[in-house]
Amino acid sequence: MSPVEGPPAPHHSQARGGPLQGAAGPFRRTDADWWRDAVFYQVYIRSFADGNGDGVGDLAGIRARLPHLAALGVDALWVTPFYPSPMADHGYDVADPRDVEPAFGDLAEFDALLGEAHALGIRVTVDLVPNHTSDRHAWFQAALTAGPGSPERARYLFRDGRGPDGAEPPNNWPSVFGGPAWTRVADGQWYLHVFAPEQPDLDFTDPEVLADLETTMRFWLDRGVDGFRIDVAHGMAKPEGLPDMEPMEDTGLLDDHGPGDHRFDNDGVHDVHRRVRAVLDRYPGTMAVGEVWVSDDDRLAQYLRPDELQLAFNFKLLTADWDVDALRDAVVHSLAAVAGTPAPACWVLSNHDRPRHVSRYGGGAQGTRRARAAALLQLALPGAAYLYNGDELGMPDVELPDEALQDPIWERSGHTERGRDACRIPVPWSGTAPSYGFSSRAETWLPMPEGWESLTAAAQEGDPGSVLSLYRAALALRRTSPAFAGEGLDWLPAPDGCLAFRRPGGLVCLLNLSGAPVPLPEGRVLLASADTAGGVLLDDAAVWLHA
Incomplete structure (x- = not known):
């Protein structure tokens, strides 16, 4: 489907409200607020399981590993972008938000995954990437052709440059991935990309942009998805006039730099979230969680007002050092941020953008020991919890050789920032040599190390002292014990x-x-x-x- 067409005709094998969605069935909680204490499992699709033997994870691979997820005891999945994409940022540069990248499968495969997950009592949420598109998106290609002042360019943030002949960027904003946040096109104008040049930012003051986001949401909700994780949920609004920002160190990450960083957390973003919530409210039982890198408790709370997001990641636990005061402070502030909102807290220890906590806590036996303890801390806290694929196996980061790095941060930073590949190594499932059952071939999109045979799911399956056994026991208790009652x-x-x-x-x-x-x-x-x-x-x- 072309991204510029209207909403599609219904094409789902399972309409919302059908037998899997509405009946008590296998779901632990069937009320509309099921997400309040749910354990979500993040599937980084390229690295979870390969179903077609090309060394890259896909939808068929997820389907094949659903029994593992059911035995683990998670309530819901978050599947990272599987949409058509040139993969400049491994799927977060979306060329068509209402279709499936052929390398990952097709819509029929997605529908099958959705139906099988629901039959096992596992809900499915998918990534929504509203801040930007791919530069290969039909809209951006049309904008390049149409030229300055056109309605096509109004969907993005094209501006004239500064200085003699407009040869300098319109402002001083840096890209999160390194270098300037502006790229000049052939006719002399510049376009904004807070991330890679292949990810031009959309202009949400254009009514067509917001309407298209709603169309995308309805497309997936009509197929039966249970909600969304919203990428860069604090980034869709830009201040009028795009003023210069205070100079600050470019860390290459999404750390909150405070009110001087005009790229994120502008008040207009809340108008977008109110429109998102209005769509969700027409699909009872669905939800959205925002990736909101805002460290101020009061600012974060604004995203959780009754007419905005149901959940927002609080990254304080993820960024806290292994220190009792730092961990307690993370819990205190995370609970304070939601105290005056309808939302519960939302806890995360690792994800596809940050070093895994086994490695953050020292690596090796020490890191694993601490990660086991952190798992019980996370899962004992009131609210929702997100696990990252491989957390349940105690996966560490893997330092890769330079030639294996693929994250755009590596190139954009002039090879000074190694990027996020170390935490994205494929999951080991079985066997004694790469690719450990991840794929039918040994070579994988990021190389897997030797010596991981004891880390595989199969090796941990029968070991009552394994990390996998600890997670299974913890999730079973969280699911069944009255000791976990109350928020x-x-x-x-x-x-x-x-x-x-x-x-x-x-x-x-x-x-x-x-x-x-x-x-x-x-x-x-x-x-x-x-x-x-x-x-x-x-x-x-x-x-x-x-x-």
């Missing part, structure tokens, strides 16, 4: 270097970072990340008790 928590006295809290249902979580064993609190041990023999909790460990 709040109370902080408890704890030894120095520890943090402890109680949920209203009676769950007590104790995390020990003191450097020495500490006595277990009173209560029945439900689950621990390390051995609790002798009535003590070891350093870098966590325990769940029912008090």
Whole structure:
């Protein structure tokens, strides 16, 4: 389907409200607010499972691994972009938001995935990429042809340059991926791209842009998806006149630089989210979570007003050091951000843009030990939780040779920033050599290392002490135990270097970072990340008790 056509005729094998969507069926929660305490699983599609043997993950691969996800006990998937794309940013440069990239499958394959996931009690959410398109999108190609002042260019942010003959960019904004955020075209104008040049930003003051986003949402909702993860959800509005911003260090990442960074978190973005919510409200039981890199609690809360997003990622836990004060501060601020909103907190430890927490926490045995404890911390907290594919296996980052790097950050930064490839290595499933069951071929789109046989899902399957077994047990308890009832928590006295809290249902979580064993609190041990023999909790460990 061309992106400039109107909404498609219904083409779904399973309409919303059909038997899988509306009946009690296998879903843990069937009410419209099912997402409030759901455990979502992020599928980075290129790296999850390869179904056609080309070394790249795809929709067929996800279908084949649905039994693993059902046994793990997750409630919903978030599938990263699988839309037609030249892959300048591995799918986040979307050429057609209402179709499937042939390398990943087709619409029939997506419908089959949706139906099979629903039959297993797993909801499916997909990425929405509203801030920008691919430069191969029909709209952008039309804008290049139409020229300055045309309605086609009004969909994007084309501007005349500054300086003699307009040879300097319209303002001083840097690209998140390095270099300037502007590229000049043949007729002399410049276009804005906060990310790569292949990702021109859309202008959401143009009514056609907003209407097209609504059309895309309805296309996937009519097929039966359960919601969206909104990419760069704080980025769709730009200040009038596009003024220069305060000079700041370009980290190459989406860190919140505060009010001086005009690229993100402008007040007009909330108008877009109100329109998004209006579409979702016509599809009961659907939701959206925003990627909102805003560190100020009050600013983040604005995205969670009753007529905006149902959830917003709070990245404080993801960015916190392995330090008891930093972790407690992350929890306190995350809960404070949602305290005056209808939304629960939304917890994440790793994703496709940041180093995996096994590696952040020191790597090796130490990093794995700490990651096990962090998993129990994350899953004990009230609200929704997002796992990144491979979290349940304890996957670390992999440092790749220069010639294997594919992230646009590597090239845009002049080979000074290595980018995000290290956290995107394909998932190991079985076997003793690459590609460990990920693909029928050994070579994968990013190379997999030797020595991962003990990390595979098959190797961990029968080991009660494995990371996989810990996650399965944790998710089963979270799903069934009354100890997890209630949305709040109370902080408890704890030894120095520890943090402890109680949920209203009676769950007590104790995390020990003191450097020495500490006595277990009173209560029945439900689950621990390390051995609790002798009535003590070891350093870098966590325990769940029912008090």
